[in-house]
Amino acid sequence: MTGEPGGVRLEPWSPDDFWLLRRINTPGMTEHLGGPETEEQLAARHRRYLAVAAGRMYRVVLAGTGETVGSIGYWEHDRQGETVWETGWGVLPEFQRRGLAVLAAREVVGVARDANTHRHLHALPRVENAASNAVCRRAGFTLLGEVSAEYPKGHWSVSNDWRLDLGRDADVRQEFADVSRRRS
Numbered sequence: 001m002t003g004e005p006g007g008v009r010l011e012p013w014s015p016d017d018f019w020l021l022r023r024i025n026t027p028g029m030t031e032h033l034g035g036p037e038t039e040e041q042l043a044a045r046h047r048r049y050l051a052v053a054a055g056r057m058y059r060v061v062l063a064g065t066g067e068t069v070g071s072i073g074y075w076e077h078d079r080q081g082e083t084v085w086e087t088g089w090g091v092l093p094e095f096q097r098r099g100l101a102v103l104a105a106r107e108v109v110g111v112a113r114d115a116n117t118h119r120h121l122h123a124l125p126r127v128e129n130a131a132s133n134a135v136c137r138r139a140g141f142t143l144l145g146e147v148s149a150e151y152p153k154g155h156w157s158v159s160n161d162w163r164l165d166l167g168r169d170a171d172v173r174q175e176f177a178d179v180s181r182r183r184s
Helices: 015-024 039-050 100-115 130-138 168-183
Strands: 008-012 055-062 068-079 082-091 120-123 142-150 156-165
Touching: 008 100, 015 039, 015 068, 055 082, 055 100, 068 100, 068 120, 082 100, 100 120, 100 130, 120 130, 130 156
Parallel strands: 082 120
Antiparallel strands: 008 055, 055 068, 068 082, 120 156, 142 156
């Protein structure tokens, strides 16, 4: 839905986007991520976002108004001996419950697919994070099951492992499934 009035567009993370990290760094927004970070941790995160070697971080913007609504990105991750893409996102509270995270996730799927580097894109929301698990489902990911995940470093939790096949043939299967659901 890029460019459509109700859609979103992804803008590459820039040095001017530190304010967004501060906005996202609240107890409510970081509840499933280990809680708010210190100013030093935020500065380090900002530097990592600017220097992602493989993948990219983005600011999520409403296509019609240019308002920033959150962030999303994808990066390399080792998953059971296979290098895959992993994704994660955050939508500011005043923009939640509008389906914007799903639209942003679908945009990241397209970008990761176009990178043509890895076959799979994973998302690992904590099991109790109903909103992010719903985003995964609505964005076309397949639930593989529960896994133990470390985030932030040194903190282990139970997460759902959602995977999306980035192969072009996966598009055909997804379109067929969507058409079948609409007919029933």
